[in-house]
Amino acid sequence: MALIVQKYGGTSVGSIGHIEHVAEKVATTRNQGHKVVVVVSAMSGETNRLMGMANEIQGQIAHGRELDVLLSTGEQVTIALLAMALQRRECAAVSSTGAQLDIRTDNKFNKARIKSIDAVRLKRSLDAGYVVVVAGFQGIDSEGNITTLGRGGSDTTAVALAAAVKADECQIYTDVDGVYTTDPRVEPNARRLARITFEEMLEMASLGSKVLQIRAVEFAGKYDVPIRVLSTFAEGPGTLITFEEDSMEDPLVSGIAFNRDEAQLTVKGVPDQPGVAAHILGPIADENIEVDMIVQNVGSDGTTDFTFTVHRNDYTKGMKVIDNTLKNIGGGQVGGDPNIVKLSLVGVGMRSHAGIASRMFTALAQEKINIRMISTSEIKISVVIEEKYLELGVRVLHEAFELDQEIGVEDTQ
Numbered sequence: 001m002a003l004i005v006q007k008y009g010g011t012s013v014g015s016i017g018h019i020e021h022v023a024e025k026v027a028t029t030r031n032q033g034h035k036v037v038v039v040v041s042a043m044s045g046e047t048n049r050l051m052g053m054a055n056e057i058q059g060q061i062a063h064g065r066e067l068d069v070l071l072s073t074g075e076q077v078t079i080a081l082l083a084m085a086l087q088r089r090e091c092a093a094v095s096s097t098g099a100q101l102d103i104r105t106d107n108k109f110n111k112a113r114i115k116s117i118d119a120v121r122l123k124r125s126l127d128a129g130y131v132v133v134v135a136g137f138q139g140i141d142s143e144g145n146i147t148t149l150g151r152g153g154s155d156t157t158a159v160a161l162a163a164a165v166k167a168d169e170c171q172i173y174t175d176v177d178g179v180y181t182t183d184p185r186v187e188p189n190a191r192r193l194a195r196i197t198f199e200e201m202l203e204m205a206s207l208g209s210k211v212l213q214i215r216a217v218e219f220a221g222k223y224d225v226p227i228r229v230l231s232t233f234a235e236g237p238g239t240l241i242t243f244e245e246d247s248m249e250d251p252l253v254s255g256i257a258f259n260r261d262e263a264q265l266t267v268k269g270v271p272d273q274p275g276v277a278a279h280i281l282g283p284i285a286d287e288n289i290e291v292d293m294i295v296q297n298v299g300s301d302g303t304t305d306f307t308f309t310v311h312r313n314d315y316t317k318g319m320k321v322i323d324n325t326l327k328n329i330g331g332g333q334v335g336g337d338p339n340i341v342k343l344s345l346v347g348v349g350m351r352s353h354a355g356i357a358s359r360m361f362t363a364l365a366q367e368k369i370n371i372r373m374i375s376t377s378e379i380k381i382s383v384v385i386e387e388k389y390l391e392l393g394v395r396v397l398h399e400a401f402e403l404d405q406e407i408g409v410e411d412t413q
């Protein structure tokens with residue numbers, strides 16, 4: 001008998017028919033003698049619908065305490081419906097909101113972090129024979145306010161619950177049958193990976209692959225939670241996220257991630273003197289705008305150019321902040337481009353192999369894709385390119401690194 005946490009995403013519970021299908025799967029696992037905790041997302045499109053109404057009223061990208069009260073309703077609907085569907089199958093089930101399970105978070109509305117979970121209560125229900133159906137993406141702060149965990153946060157709820165009850169496996173059921181070499185919606189030749197190392201998954205998630213929320217992967221690393229990504233709609237072994245390293249079999253590149261949520265800001269003609277970066281980025285940080293990539297050019301004529309990327313939602317605000325800063329400095333012009341993307345190659349094999357960057361740049365150059373910024377770390381190389389070249393860029397890199405070719409052995413567990 002195992003203790004299993006299963007998480008079903010929005011598409012998997014997107015209609016009553018789908019919820020019935022999920023109930024069948026959960027009941028089957030339960031009837032095999034396992035203890036099951038199920039985490040569900042809101043029905044597909046629901047979080048966006050709620051967000052849209054809040055944006056209309058707030059007249060900007062909605063935020064704050066009331067947004068979390070609103071968004072958390074999406075998951076409350078699905079836990080109740082799934083618990084009903086399980087009960088109709090004679091499978092004892094009880095639903096629970098984040099607050100009812102005392103999923104305690106910090107007080108950062110809209111992007112809260114989980115701090116603790118009442119595992120005792122959860123275990124009591126499991127020991128009494130119940131399937132516990134938990135609302136993903138939500139918690140409660142120390143003042144009793146409802147909080148949410150950021151988009152894709154149900155993944156994190158699932159992994160955090162798995163860590164809290166020391167589950168044997170955390171199964172993430174979604175609309176693809178595993179983690180692919182890249183988003184299969186963009187590259188039809190993308191291939192499912194039988195396994196991916198935790199480190200690579202962390203990079204893929206942080207560089208834009210939304211198949212798992214980054215915090216879920218961080219949690220899994222911290223508490224050694226075994227995760228498997230699987231399809232709700234098709235049988236198969238899915239993708240196992242592994243912790244062991246096997247450098248003999250490491251491919252050079254395991255996957256390609258991309259992020260469309262970035263925008264580029266450029267400051268031209270600022271005085272080339274010590275402190276210029278701090279002068280420009282200080283006020284940006286003061287406005288809580290996160291900066292990703294940064295490039296400062298070699299100065300000429302006593303002035304220099306400075307380019308960095310921010311979240312696309314912060315583009316207009318970032319422009320205004322820099323405009324103000326330049327007025328204070330007394331020089332320079334601000335420009336920018338919201339239509340850029342970051343494209344990244346990820347692979348632990350990069351550690352021990354040179355020449356990957358040049359192979360990447362050559363492949364992009366052959367398609368006349370201009371690289372605007374570059375950043376590298378031990379196991380990734382990222383470039384910023386124009387958004388219109390995203391699909392082409394993914395395709396040429398997938399081909400250049402032969403990611404459609406099978407390597408290694410299938411995990412048949």
Ligand code: ADP
Pocket residue numbers: 008009010011012041152173174175176178179180181182183184185209210211212255
């Ligand atoms: P859920 O609602 O189940 O949480 P998501 O939409 O959040 O599902 O995540 C699944 C989606 O992630 C897939 O439909 C796919 O388009 C996208 N995706 C992005 N990168 C990858 C990747 N490398 N492998 C698999 N899916 C990916």
Ligand code: ASP
Pocket residue numbers: 009010041042047048074136137150151152153154155
């Ligand atoms: N419903 C939330 C979202 O759409 C959380 C999740 O599905 O993981 O982002």
Ligand code: MG
Pocket residue numbers: 009152155210211212213
């Ligand atoms: Mg998701």
